[in-house]
Amino acid sequence: MVLPTCLKRRHSLKGVRLVAAIKRIRGGQPQGLKEFARFQKDNKLDNLSMDDLRQQTPTTSANPVNVQMSGDIVQSSGDNNNNGTNKRKRDDLEDRIANLENTTKEEVVKNLKEKINSDIDLEKIEGRMDELDKRITCSSGHKRKKSFQGSFLQFLQDLDCKHLSVCTPDDIRRFLIWKDFSGKTTIHGVHCKHLGQKGEFDCFCPKRLASGTVEGVINQLVNIFDDNGFGRYWDIFSKSGNPACAPIVKEYLKLIREEQASAHVLPKQAKPIFLSKIKAMCSYIDREIKSPGLSLRERYILYRDRAWMKLQFFAGDRASDLSLVVAQEVKVLNDNSGLVFQHTFGKTLRGDKGKSNTFVIKKCDDLSICPVQGLLDYVNFCQVSTVDMSVGYLFRIVSEKGRVLDKAVNYSVMYERLRYYLSLLGIYEGETPHSFRSGCAVTMALSGAAENVDQAMKHIGWFGRTSAEYYSRIHTLFDAGSIALRLSQVANGSENIETVFKEQADYSSLVHVFNKE
Structure with missing residues (x-):
């Protein structure tokens, strides 16, 4: 022991x-x-x-x-x-x-626990949670999502499908076809004379949802089932999981794409707007501002629209992002030759990995389209009209009574204003606020302002080359044109090319080395 x-x-x-x-x-x-x-x-x-x-x-x-x-x-x-x-x-x-x-x-x-609880302010915590919840529920994306989900659930109820758990891939296809009937893309037949043309025509060809829209609807359905605990996979043997992920739904999307490709339906792009139309609109606004009898509300809208359109073209920014610019983010260069903007929030700027879009706007010799002068004139008018523009949104909406509100002007407001000016001048061709972005990209490509795609991406704020090449059409403008020109110049020497091919690349006429004959 x-x-x-x-x-x-x-x-x-x-x-x-x-x-x-x-x-x-x-x-x-x-x-x-x-x-x-x-x-x-x-x-x-x-x-x-x-x-x-x-x-x-x-x-x-x-x-x-x-x-x-x-x-x-x-x-x-x-x-x-x-x-x-x-x-x-x-x-x-x-x-x-x-x-x-x-x-x-x-x-x-x-x-x-009593000691910890005494140090925690539950009222502040609950208040912060309520604030964040309101941001979610009040966002336009959340409202669209709830509306779409309500439409889908109502469709299932009309099919006597009472719950998501009993929904099948065939029900998903039925919903897609039902939505397809409300499409606006005309699928012209092979024998239709309007095949490959854009616009509205007096023919009996059906209208369908664009293939890109169909893909977006499927993705929304996938997210609905995923949010309700069904995952993102469909088991074809047990017939369980997410029916929107079933192979038959993917095959439906493939057939839609092939159908529209055979009908020569091209991806829809915004029609570019160039400086000629911007000059025409700004000249009209200049004349209207000088007109007597205008109210402060009407004058404010004219100053705002002129500054917005000039800045939108030379920035090439998204219309929705430019509307969210605040006065505190705009800075002047040391030599007073231009302005600097730094976006930290927008459609693709959500605080991910510190992303931001910084671009510079320089003064132009032509003051009629100078974005810096247009913005300064707008701010000076606001100051004279006792509207504080030192903080808050730079481009704001105005009430019917003429009061400038501390709310950012949205895309739909600027779309209506743009269409109003172009229609009034008789030069409207279907342009949208997105046309400024496309016009800026094409202008940079053709004028040599951007020597390559990377420079255009940096100025406009694209994070992927695909978007930059798509909007600027740089391959169509340069590669296709230069290749076609060089190809036309070799027409006279085509015989030499054929001879060289037969001697160096065509091996079908050569004799087999081990042929006994």
């Missing part, structure tokens, strides 16, 4: 955290220890009183010591005769030990 350790002069508690040690040995059953050490071989430590412990502790130290507490750490004070101070410290230690012995685990946890 192994006897317990008997404490000698070499043993010490110096540097030991007592609270942690006491917690480990509470109840007299510390882990890995069958019995406590003893001061005397024949006297168990459990049988000693506090007075006995107090008397025995100094005799086990090499030097007379007084126990001092720093937090809950035991320290040695050496030959310190301040017995009153040491006694108080020992009493404090004994009180802490007694409190620990008389406190249960449940009481400690309860006291800790």
Whole structure:
């Protein structure tokens, strides 16, 4: 039998955290220890009183010591005769030990929770949660999503499909075909004389949803089932999971694409708007601003529209993003030659990996289309009209009573204004606010303002080459044209090309090396 350790002069508690040690040995059953050490071989430590412990502790130290507490750490004070101070410290230690012995685990946890709860302001937390929830529910994307989901669920109910769990891939296809009937893309037949043409024609060819729109509808359906716990996979054997991910739905999308490709339906692109039309609209606005009898509301709208259109073309920005510009983000260059804009929020700017769109707008010699001058004139008019433009949205809406509101002008407002000016001048050809972005990209490509696609991407704010090449049409404007020109110039020397081909590339007429004949 192994006897317990008997404490000698070499043993010490110096540097030991007592609270942690006491917690480990509470109840007299510390882990890995069958019995406590003893001061005397024949006297168990459990049988000693506090007075006995107090008397025995100094005799086990090499030097007379007084126990001092720093937090809950035991320290040695050496030959310190301040017995009153040491006694108080020992009493404090004994009180802490007694409190620990008389406190249960449940009481400690309860006291800790009460202390934490007293430091937490639940009202502020709930208020912040409500603020974030309102941002979600009030966003246009959330409203469109709820509207689409309601339309889909109503369609399922009309099919006697009471729950998403019983929806099948065939039900998904039925919904897609039902939506397809409300499309606006005409699918001309092979024998239709309008095949490959854009616009509205007096023919009996059906109208369908564009293939890109069909793909978007399928993605929304996938998200609806995923949000309701059905995942993003369809098991064809157990017929469970997300029916919008079924192979038959993917095959439906493939057939739609092939049908529209055979009908020569091309991807819809915004018609570019160029400087000639922008000059025409700005000249009209200049004349209207000078007209007598205009109200402040009408004059404000003219100044705002002129500044917006000039800036939109030279920035090449998204119309929705430009409308969200705030006055605080616009800065002037050191040489006063232009302005700097830095977008941090927009359609594709959502705080991901610190993305931002920074671009510079320079002054033009032609003041009739100068974006810097147009913006300065707009801000100066607002200041004269006692409208504070130092903070808040730069382009704002105005009420019927002529009050400028602290709300950003939206895409639909600028679309109506653009169509109004172009129609009034008799030059409207279906342009939208997105036409400014396309016109800027094409102008940069043809004028040499952007030497390559990367420069156009940096100015306009594209993060992918696909979008830049799509909107600027750089391959169509340069590659196809230059290749066609060079190809036409070699027509006279076509015989030489044929001879070279037969000699160096056509091996069909050569004789087999191992032919016996």
